[in-house]
Amino acid sequence: VTGKPSENTPSTSSSSPKPIVGGLPWAIALNLYELVSFGFQGWWWRLHWAVYKGFRNLDPGELVRERRGDDPGELSYGETPGIAFSRLIEWAELRPGDRVLDLGSGRGLVPMVAALRGYRAAGIEVVEEYVLGARSVARSLNLEIDFRVADMLECDWPTAELVLLNSTAFPSDFRKDLLIRLNDLEPPTRVATYDWELASDNFQQIVAGRLPVTWGSVFCRIYERVKE
Numbered sequence: 001v002t003g004k005p006s007e008n009t010p011s012t013s014s015s016s017p018k019p020i021v022g023g024l025p026w027a028i029a030l031n032l033y034e035l036v037s038f039g040f041q042g043w044w045w046r047l048h049w050a051v052y053k054g055f056r057n058l059d060p061g062e063l064v065r066e067r068r069g070d071d072p073g074e075l076s077y078g079e080t081p082g083i084a085f086s087r088l089i090e091w092a093e094l095r096p097g098d099r100v101l102d103l104g105s106g107r108g109l110v111p112m113v114a115a116l117r118g119y120r121a122a123g124i125e126v127v128e129e130y131v132l133g134a135r136s137v138a139r140s141l142n143l144e145i146d147f148r149v150a151d152m153l154e155c156d157w158p159t160a161e162l163v164l165l166n167s168t169a170f171p172s173d174f175r176k177d178l179l180i181r182l183n184d185l186e187p188p189t190r191v192a193t194y195d196w197e198l199a200s201d202n203f204q205q206i207v208a209g210r211l212p213v214t215w216g217s218v219f220c221r222i223y224e225r226v227k228e
């Protein structure tokens, strides 16, 4: 886990997360939790093996340090494990065949879990190395996923019923620009944020709760874009 997601955690809200330190014990606990929940399902093993093989020579920590040194900002890296994203899918009440868009998709785990669970999936990611790896892993799993190398603030977004923002570490200026883009989404798109309360009348919160992530836990809010 790279970066300091906790630094941008809103500290004023009583529902804000108090991230716990990640590290090896947490990684082991998370993997055991997933193993118990999904270990009897073939897709989980296939995914983990393919991601291990596809990314064993790529260290996100190194990539982020090369680009941003000690101030990673929105490039801070941490992932949404399959167990957390599966819960998020339930909370968002996705229907079979719905589309999921991960803005800042990193190594592509979220779109891959979505595709393996029967949803159409896309990911937008600014770091090309992650996207090249994600495309190759998806190919090895026979998954058709629309992975794009692009800046989420600048590019067009493919239509989706659920947009995920692993936003804990997104700095406030970045969030401000992103909110302008989110306001352009069509109702009733659902948007999931981590540790970010959307200050906009265009979004109505439909569910919220804590989810485990690779660096600890986040407070996830799911909103629906409502008609103005």
Ligand SMILES: C[S@@+](CC[C@H](N)C(=O)[O-])C[C@H]1O[C@@H](n2cnc3c(N)ncnc32)[C@H](O)[C@@H]1O
Pocket (backbone or CB within 6 Å): 074, 075, 076, 077, 078, 079, 080, 081, 102, 103, 104, 105, 106, 107, 109, 110, 124, 125, 126, 127, 130, 150, 151, 152, 153, 166
């Ligand atoms: C915390 S990681 C989340 C990875 C993944 N979404 C997950 O939840 O497992 C955030 C990702 O957003 C990417 N990112 C940051 N700024 C971006 C931008 N302007 N456009 C696209 N991706 C961006 C980072 O490179 C990083 O991979």
